[in-house]
Amino acid sequence: MDRPLYRGSYKPYVSPLDPCPPIRVKTFVLPPQIFTNFQQPGLPQYSPEEALRRGTLWPLFDDGFSREEGIS
Template identity: 45%
Template sequence: MEGTSHEWRPYENSRSPFDPCPARVKWYDVPPEVTHPVQKSARRQFAPQEALRKGTLWPEYDSPYPPA
């Protein structure tokens, strides 16, 4: 995910020692507000109409995925 401040983290589900299948690692996207909790001053902003479309004023908080 080039150009975004998102962080991808692995998740390995728990499984029984008797499970014949190997564990599958899944990846999930950590929202930027978790990794950047403090809003810095003088940061770049979207234009008002684009910010309304994207749902955020700051590009580093923009996610390519729709909200859940």
């Protein structure tokens, strides 16, 4: 999993009159599946135990998400 690959970001307009401390960079998710129309055969796989835990067999489609990442 290469997380930065699956995240986008942009710099929203920040006004000097904003009431709250501004967030200068906003991040959003670009999940791996949107970069492919058709899964290639023979992709590297997790072990069965790891796959059951992660919800996918293929590391390529596992982009993770956690509140620690602080995306929002």
